[in-house]
Amino acid sequence: MSELPVSAIDSIHSEAFLHGLMKRQLKLSISCAVAFIGVLFGMPMANFLAPDFMAQRVGGFTLTWLVLGVLFFPYVWIIARVFITRSIALENAEVRRAMQETSNTPR
Amino acid sequence: MLTNIDPWILSFSGITVAVTLWMGFRAAKTSKSAADFFVAGRSVSVGWNAAAISGEYLSAASFMGIAGMVMSSGYDALWYPVCYACGYLFLLLFIAGPLRRFGAYTIPDFAEGRFDSPLFRRIAVCFVLFIGFFYTMPQMKGAGTALAYILPGLPYWVGVVVVGAVITLNVALGGMKGITLVQAVQYWIKMFAISVPIFVLLSVYGGYGKNLSRNQSAQESALVASATPLREPLPEKAPQDEAWLAPFGPLTTKAVKSAAAALPLEQRAAFLDDHQKSYSLLYTFSLIVALVCGTAGLPHILVRFYTNPDGMAAKKTTMWVMILIGVFYVFPPIFGVLGRNLLPELYAGVGAKGTDKIVLELPRLINQKYGLIGSILSGITCAGAFAAFMSTFSGLLVSMTGALAHDVYGRMLRPNSTPAQRMKMFKWCAILIGSISVILGCFVEPLEINFMVGQAFAIAAASYFPLLFMSVWWRGMTMQGAATGMLVGGLCALVAAAATNASNLALDKGPMGTLFTSFRPLNSFWASHPLLRILCEQPAIWTVPLAIILMVIVSKATRRSIPGDVRMKMLVLHAPEALGLKQEYIQEHQGPAH
Numbered sequence: 001m002s003e004l005p006v007s008a009i010d011s012i013h014s015e016a017f018l019h020g021l022m023k024r025q026l027k028l029s030i031s032c033a034v035a036f037i038g039v040l041f042g043m044p045m046a047n048f049l050a051p052d053f054m055a056q057r058v059g060g061f062t063l064t065w066l067v068l069g070v071l072f073f074p075y076v077w078i079i080a081r082v083f084i085t086r087s088i089a090l091e092n093a094e095v096r097r098a099m100q101e102t103s104n105t106p107r
Numbered sequence: 108m109l110t111n112i113d114p115w116i117l118s119f120s121g122i123t124v125a126v127t128l129w130m131g132f133r134a135a136k137t138s139k140s141a142a143d144f145f146v147a148g149r150s151v152s153v154g155w156n157a158a159a160i161s162g163e164y165l166s167a168a169s170f171m172g173i174a175g176m177v178m179s180s181g182y183d184a185l186w187y188p189v190c191y192a193c194g195y196l197f198l199l200l201f202i203a204g205p206l207r208r209f210g211a212y213t214i215p216d217f218a219e220g221r222f223d224s225p226l227f228r229r230i231a232v233c234f235v236l237f238i239g240f241f242y243t244m245p246q247m248k249g250a251g252t253a254l255a256y257i258l259p260g261l262p263y264w265v266g267v268v269v270v271g272a273v274i275t276l277n278v279a280l281g282g283m284k285g286i287t288l289v290q291a292v293q294y295w296i297k298m299f300a301i302s303v304p305i306f307v308l309l310s311v312y313g314g315y316g317k318n319l320s321r322n323q324s325a326q327e328s329a330l331v332a333s334a335t336p337l338r339e340p341l342p343e344k345a346p347q348d349e350a351w352l353a354p355f356g357p358l359t360t361k362a363v364k365s366a367a368a369a370l371p372l373e374q375r376a377a378f379l380d381d382h383q384k385s386y387s388l389l390y391t392f393s394l395i396v397a398l399v400c401g402t403a404g405l406p407h408i409l410v411r412f413y414t415n416p417d418g419m420a421a422k423k424t425t426m427w428v429m430i431l432i433g434v435f436y437v438f439p440p441i442f443g444v445l446g447r448n449l450l451p452e453l454y455a456g457v458g459a460k461g462t463d464k465i466v467l468e469l470p471r472l473i474n475q476k477y478g479l480i481g482s483i484l485s486g487i488t489c490a491g492a493f494a495a496f497m498s499t500f501s502g503l504l505v506s507m508t509g510a511l512a513h514d515v516y517g518r519m520l521r522p523n524s525t526p527a528q529r530m531k532m533f534k535w536c537a538i539l540i541g542s543i544s545v546i547l548g549c550f551v552e553p554l555e556i557n558f559m560v561g562q563a564f565a566i567a568a569a570s571y572f573p574l575l576f577m578s579v580w581w582r583g584m585t586m587q588g589a590a591t592g593m594l595v596g597g598l599c600a601l602v603a604a605a606a607t608n609a610s611n612l613a614l615d616k617g618p619m620g621t622l623f624t625s626f627r628p629l630n631s632f633w634a635s636h637p638l639l640r641i642l643c644e645q646p647a648i649w650t651v652p653l654a655i656i657l658m659v660i661v662s663k664a665t666r667r668s669i670p671g672d673v674r675m676k677m678l679v680l681h682a683p684e685a686l687g688l689k690q691e692y693i694q695e696h697q698g699p700a701h
Contacts (some may be wrong), residue, residue, distance in 0.1 A: 004113055012682065012686055013674070013675075013678065015674065018674055018677055018678055018681070021681055021682065022580070022677065022681055025681060026580060029200040029201055032198070032200050033200050033201075036193070036196050036200075040190075040193070040394065040395060040399070041392065044354070044388055044392060044395075047354035047355070048355075048384060048388050050352075051353070051354070054354070055253075055324065055352075055353060057320065057327075059316040060314070060316025060317050060318075060319050060320035061315075061319055061320075062182075062317070062319075062352060062353075063315050064182065064354060065182060065185070065319065065352075067231075068182075068185045068186075068189055069185050069188075069189075069437070069440050070437060073189075073190055073192060073193075073433035073434070073436070073437065074195070074433075076192070076193045076196055076429060076433065077426075077430055077433065077590075079196060080196060080425070080426040080429055081426065081427075082200055083199060083200060083422075084199075084422055084423060084426050087204070087419075087420065087422060091419070091432045091683035091685070092683075092685075094682070094683055094686070095685045095686060097684060101139060106169065
């Protein structure tokens with residue numbers, strides 16, 4: 001905290017800063033969660049609605065077994081990787097924004 | 108009397124215990140401060156912490172239970188490894204970073220700090236111990252069973268006492284810093300032990316897909332009538348290929364099939380046509396909610412995120428945990444698939460002599476072709492099983508000991524105690540909790556591991572997960588709302604799951620059947636209400652929303668008690684570390700009280 005000027009500290013403690021910060025973080029988390037939940041809950045639905053399609057063989061596996069038992073893990077890793085990358089970018093942008101507001105503040 | 112001991116299995120298991128002890132003693136020399144004991148000095152790197160969390164998480168149920176469950180139940184059992192691993196994504200997206208930024212030692216610290224309520228700390232401590240003991244008992248059962256397998260003839264309780272004593276000693280000596288190193292190494296032992304035998308087995312008996320293709324639906328069998336089955340005939344108790352291979356199989360259709368069995372013969376087919384798939388779908392959804400939310404609400408896992416240097420490290424750690432655990436969880440189902448083709452006689456066994464021991468037994472088949480290699484591989488998998496229940500029990504012990512030594516002693520009983528006094532108390536509490544766990548473990552031999560693990564996940568999903576999710580993201584939450592939701596959700600999950608399992612135990616032909624005989628009428632009730640049975644057996648689909656709804660309603664009704672400094676708390680939870688808002692809730696150098 002001591003590295004930031006007083007005007008930046010005031011800006012960080014404002015309601016507008018907190019609201020914007022949480023909104024952007026939540027938006028990122030929810031968009032990644034939707035990609036995850038969509039497939040997670042979509043699998044049982046696909047098994048329920050299109051059992052023949054999900055039962056077709058791919059390299060000895062049934063399609064549903066291949067997706068759930070093997071491919072689902074790398075899919076989740078990709079979501080996690082995207083989240084981490086964007087989360088770091090978002091946090092860096094927040095710090096830059098806070099510093100920028102400081103430099104724009106009339107002295 | 109001990110007979111038929113396989114020297115390879117004994118050697119590998121002995122080496123695992125010896126390495127665990129040696130590392131614990133070694134780490135004890137570097138654990139000096141209270142922060143070392145509770146949160147490993149907050150200095151654990153991403154790689155070490157990810158391996159340690161993975162090592163702690165992969166319990167005996169993961170190492171042995173999933174393979175056995177895939178062998179016995181087929182496709183539906185795949186939801187367990189998938190959700191165990193992917194539940195961490197919820198932690199990553201919503202909880203890991205903010206929780207670390209808050210800077211507490213334990214979850215009760217967070218509960219008190221977020222709502223400025225010492226009362227809420229007490230409630231949260233109760234749940235740490237509740238969930239911890241429910242999760243500890245199956246680990247003790249795993250220890251007793253595995254040692255009895257390694258040393259045939261050894262009484263079950265000896266295994267519980269020996270393993271319990273070894274781990275308690277390790278935790279008491281080294282605390283969190285000590286077990287971090289041990290658990291990280293144990294992850295790699297487990298990874299090696301589950302993967303190497305699989306690679307050898309697949310190279311000898313054919314690939315994953317090839318073995319799976321030996322299970323054919325009626326339609327496929329008709330199409331390729333000339334194809335050879337390449338498999339021994341299945342025993343009567345084994346599920347048929349179609350039910351085993353397809354979704355909505357034996358695991359999720361138990362309730363509806365029991366209900367159908369109670370109907371007159373001519374009505375059964377119509378009843379199953381009407382209800383089987385839809386009820387199975389509901390069961391599957393509820394199972395997913397329980398496992399995903401339960402994983403994100405286990406206190407002994409959550410407490411590990413405090414050992415990271417900062418919130419971003421906590422997020423990176425979670426991602427690596429998902430990769431390490433995900434890679435691991437690809438292997439146990441392969442054991443299940445191979446076991447169905449190569450050792451179908453295990454379907455006829457029950458308990459420890461049934462499909463649960465497929466991971467230990469299957470590598471021995473290699474002996475038929477390549478001499479001792481099978482025994483060596485079986486020894487390696489036994490060492491992995493040993494590492495599994497030892498590492499999970501270590502983590503649980505640290506979490507529960509932390510709750511007692513830090514939350515109860517350091518914050519409630521002796522708030523003016525020095526860090527040195529709390530460190531000493533940590534050691535005594537580790538011995539106390541370890542002893543209670545061993546005693547409880549000796550009593551649970553007749554109970555199923557899944558029975559107890561299921562209870563822990565159900566309680567965590569409906570209590571800690573809603574608490575953490577809502578506390579981190581909703582400023583309007585009050586202590587009254589959080590406590591009501593957590594208590595009602597958690598207790599409903601506990602009662603619902605316990606009622607189902609008590610009715611199952613009432614059907615047991617052994618002593619447990621006599622003990623639970625008063626629950627026998629429940630089975631008639633389930634037979635006429637299969638939907639209610641599913642909602643009790645897998646309660647998460649209604650208890651998790653119930654907890655969240657209660658949190659919202661009660662918080663709105665008590666909005667006057669929203670902490671005055673909630674904006675600052677939210678800033679600490681969400682603002683990047685570079686802005687300088689991060690605070691360690693517990694400042695060791697400032698003394699005990701916050």
